[in-house]
Amino acid sequence: MTNDHQVELSAPPKPRITRRGILLAACGWLIFSLASAFPVKISSHIPFLWAFDGQIMNHLPMALLSVPVWFIIFRWMAGARWWWHAIVHAIVGPAYAAVTFAIFSFWFRLVAGPQAADMVMQQSLWIIQWNFLLYIIQFAIYHVAETTRRLRFKERQMLELLALSREQELATLKSQINPHFLFNTLNSISAMASHDPEETRTMITQLGDLLRYSTDASRKDVVSLREEIAFVKSYVALEAKRLGDRLRIVYEICDEGLDVDVPPIVLQPLVENALKHGIEPGEEGGEVVLSITREQGRICVRVKDTGVGFNGVPAAGAGSGIGLKNTDARLRKTFGDESALWTEAPASGGFEAGFSLPERKRAEQ
Numbered sequence: 001m002t003n004d005h006q007v008e009l010s011a012p013p014k015p016r017i018t019r020r021g022i023l024l025a026a027c028g029w030l031i032f033s034l035a036s037a038f039p040v041k042i043s044s045h046i047p048f049l050w051a052f053d054g055q056i057m058n059h060l061p062m063a064l065l066s067v068p069v070w071f072i073i074f075r076w077m078a079g080a081r082w083w084w085h086a087i088v089h090a091i092v093g094p095a096y097a098a099v100t101f102a103i104f105s106f107w108f109r110l111v112a113g114p115q116a117a118d119m120v121m122q123q124s125l126w127i128i129q130w131n132f133l134l135y136i137i138q139f140a141i142y143h144v145a146e147t148t149r150r151l152r153f154k155e156r157q158m159l160e161l162l163a164l165s166r167e168q169e170l171a172t173l174k175s176q177i178n179p180h181f182l183f184n185t186l187n188s189i190s191a192m193a194s195h196d197p198e199e200t201r202t203m204i205t206q207l208g209d210l211l212r213y214s215t216d217a218s219r220k221d222v223v224s225l226r227e228e229i230a231f232v233k234s235y236v237a238l239e240a241k242r243l244g245d246r247l248r249i250v251y252e253i254c255d256e257g258l259d260v261d262v263p264p265i266v267l268q269p270l271v272e273n274a275l276k277h278g279i280e281p282g283e284e285g286g287e288v289v290l291s292i293t294r295e296q297g298r299i300c301v302r303v304k305d306t307g308v309g310f311n312g313v314p315a316a317g318a319g320s321g322i323g324l325k326n327t328d329a330r331l332r333k334t335f336g337d338e339s340a341l342w343t344e345a346p347a348s349g350g351f352e353a354g355f356s357l358p359e360r361k362r363a364e365q
Contacts, residue, residue, distance in 0.1 A: 012153035014078045015146060017067070028138075029063045057111070061103040062131065065096060066138060073139070074146055089139065097132035161333045164326075188241040203241060206234045217264035222334075225292070225299065225357075226258040228267045232290065235268055239275055246285025247275070253292045257299040257359050263330045269323035270303040270353050278307025278351050286350070294359070302354035309349045324353065331355050 037052040044051065069092055073085060105121060185207055193200045213231045217223055233251075240247050267290075274288045286306040293300045328341035335357060344352045 012150050012157075015074050015149065017071075025063065025066070029059050033059045054108070057107050058100075058104045058127075058131075062096075062100045062134060065100060069096060069139070070142060074142065085143075093132055093135045096135050097128045100131050101128045157333060161330075164330050164333055184242050185238050188238070192241070203238060206237055210234045210238070214265065220264055222261040223264045224258065225260050225262050225301075228262055228264070229253065229258065229290075229292070231265070232267045232271050236271060236275075236288075243275070243279065243285060246282075247279055248285070248287040250287060250289045252289060254294050257294045258292070260299055260357055260359060262357065263334055266327055266330065267301065267303070269327050270301075273323060273353065274303055274305035274307065274351065278305035278309060280307075282308045291354075295356070297359050298356045299359055300354065300356045302352060304350065304352040306350045309345050309351045327355075 033055040034052065037048060037055045040046075040054065041048045041051040072092070073088060077084060077088065101124060104127070105124070185203075189200055189203050189207070192203060210231065213227070213234075217227075217231075229251075236247075236249050240249065271288065271290065279286045279288065286308075288303065288305045291300075291302040291304070293302075324341060324343065331339045331341055339355050339357055341353060341355045346352070
C-alpha cells in the first residue's frame with residue numbers, strides 16, 4: 001500500500017507505579033545489598049550479617065528516594081525533550097547522593113555510635129560518589145525499560161493501524177461494487193435520462209468522481225478534511241436524487257482547519273448512517289446537518305439528523321453499527337482516545353454522531 005503521508009500516532013500512556021514494578025525494584029535492591037555485603041565483610045573483617053545490615057541501611061533510603069525522582073522524570077516530565085531530562089538528572093543526581101549519605105550517616109550514628117560514625121564520615125566523599133554512581137545505573141535501567149515500553153507501544157499501534165488500513169481498503173473496494181448502492185444510483189440515472197440529459201451527465205460525473213476517490217483514498221493513510229467534505233457532498237448529491245424532498249441537507253462548515261489530516265472515508269459512514277437509519281425509515285424524511293467548527297484549537301465534526309432516531313432509546317456508545325465501529329477504531333488508532341467517536345440519541349428524536357481532531361496541518365507532499 002502506498003503511503004502518501006505519515007500518520008502521527010498518539011502518544012503512549014504515561015508509565016504507572018505498579019505492584020509488579022515495586023516488587024522488581026525491591027528485589028533488585030535486596031539482591032544488590034546482598035552482593036555488596038560480601039566485599040564489605042572481607043575488607044572490614046566484620047560478620048556478614050553486620051555488613052548486610054549496613055548495606056540495607058545505606059540502600060533503603062536510596063530506594064525510597066528513587067520513587068519521587070522516578071515520578072518527576074517519567075510521570076511529570078513524560079514527553080519532555082531528552083536534554084530536559086539530562087538537566088534534571090544533573091541537578092537531582094548529586095542532591096540524591098548527598099541526601100542519602102546524610103540519612104545513612106545519621107542512622108549509623110544512632111546504631112553504631114559516634115566513633116563508628118566518624119569512621120564513616122572519613123569515607124564520605126567515596127560513599128557519595130558511589131551513591132551517585134548507583135543513581136546513574138538505576139535510572140539508566142529505568143530509561144532503557146521506558147524506551148522499550150514506548151517502542152513496543154508504537155510498534156503495536158503501527159501494526160493495529162496497518163491492519164485497520166487494510167480492512168478499510170478491502171471495505172472500500174467492496175463498497176465500490178455494492179449492488180444496493182449502485183442499483184439505486186443507476187436507477188436514478190436511468191429515470192433522469194429520458195427528460196433531463198444535462199442532469200443525467202452531472203449524476204454520471206458525480207458517480208465517477210465518487211468511485212475514483214474511493215479507489216485513490218484506499219491507497220492512502222490520510223487525506224485532507226477538505227477532500228472528505230467534497231466526497232461526502234458527491235455522495236449526498238446522488239442520494240438526494242433518490243430521496244427527493246424527503247431529504248434536506250445543511251452544511252455548516254467553517255473554512256478554517258479544513259486542511260487537517262483525517263483517515264480516508266471517515267465522514268461518509270456518519271452521513272450514510274444518518275440517511276439509512278434516520279431519514280429513509282421515516283415517511284416524511286428529515287434533515288441532516290453536517291457541522292464542522294473550530295473550537296479551542298480542535299476541529300469538531302458533527303453529523304446530526306432529525307429522523308426516526310432510536311425511538312427515544314439512547315445509543316449504546318459509538319458501536320451502534322459496523323461503519324461507526326470502524327470509524328471509531330480508526331480515529332482512536334490515529335489520534336488517540338481524545339478523538340474517539342461519540343454518539344447521542346436525544347429523547348426528542350433524531351441521532352447525532354461526531355468527533356474532534358487536533359488542529360494539525362497536512363504534511364507537504
